[in-house]
Amino acid sequence: NAGVTQTPKFQVLKTGQSMTLQCAQDMNHNSMYWYRQDPGMGLRLIYYSASEGTTDKGEVPNGYNVSRLNKREFSLRLESAAPSQTSVYFCASSYTGSYNEQFFGPGTRLTVL
Amino acid sequence: RKEVEQDPGPFNVPEGATVAFNCTYSNSASQSFFWYRQDCRKEPKLLMSVYSSGNEDGRFTAQLNRASQYISLLIRDSKLSDSATYLCVVTGRVGYSTLTFGKGTMLLVSP
Numbered sequence: 001n002a003g004v005t006q007t008p009k010f011q012v013l014k015t016g017q018s019m020t021l022q023c024a025q026d027m028n029h030n031s032m033y034w035y036r037q038d039p040g041m042g043l044r045l046i047y048y049s050a051s052e053g054t055t056d057k058g059e060v061p062n063g064y065n066v067s068r069l070n071k072r073e074f075s076l077r078l079e080s081a082a083p084s085q086t087s088v089y090f091c092a093s094s095y096t097g098s099y100n101e102q103f104f105g106p107g108t109r110l111t112v113l
Numbered sequence: 114r115k116e117v118e119q120d121p122g123p124f125n126v127p128e129g130a131t132v133a134f135n136c137t138y139s140n141s142a143s144q145s146f147f148w149y150r151q152d153c154r155k156e157p158k159l160l161m162s163v164y165s166s167g168n169e170d171g172r173f174t175a176q177l178n179r180a181s182q183y184i185s186l187l188i189r190d191s192k193l194s195d196s197a198t199y200l201c202v203v204t205g206r207v208g209y210s211t212l213t214f215g216k217g218t219m220l221l222v223s224p
Contacts, residue, residue: 031210042117042216043157043200050210058211090156098204098212099145104156 004105023091032074117215136201
């Protein structure tokens with residue numbers, strides 16, 4: 001039981017490059033989330049998927065797209081990376097409902113030059 | 114008022130000390146409240162949920178005051194392993210299952 005896994009762990013991009021961050025969970029959770037964490041800013045929700053087949057914007061969605069590929073997988077795409085997207089990205093999953101614990105992946109550390 | 118506000122610290126305490134963290138939140142409609150713990154360069158993990166009646170889990174006690182929109186965490190008999198950042202978390206404004214995280218309070222426990 002791996003929980004929530006994320007790939008890659010580290011990535012360096014040049015401005016304008018694109019990439020996809022992958023996330024998978026094996027806990028049969030309905031809901032999945034993407035956050036970014038910046039120094040002094042705390043965790044901020046980028047996008048979420050309350051259930052398979054649905055995705056919704058969070059607090060900071062600009063510059064990102066997501067795909068809920070199936071119940072297990074939720075990917076985050078940066079179409080044209082900018083230095084402001086340098087951050088640590090966490091994927092999380094939970095059963096549906098805000099009262100449920102969110103389980104986080106180990107994070108992806110992204111630097112955009 | 115910011116959505117979830119915490120004193121960033123750091124709180125420096127000796128082993129065995131009792132330390133308390135506070136948090137205020139702005140969304141009066143929030144229904145769920147939590148404390149998460151985050152170790153340096155690691156992912157956040159749930160420490161405990163916070164219930165209206167207050168709840169205790171070993172050395173940790175959480176309290177909720179809905180009228181004042183205030184949450185607290187008390188750690189008794191601090192251990193070196195308690196050194197971490199403690200995140201106050203409430204139901205988010207966006208969507209049914211989303212959460213809003215505070216920026217965290219750093220705790221450093223020294224021998």
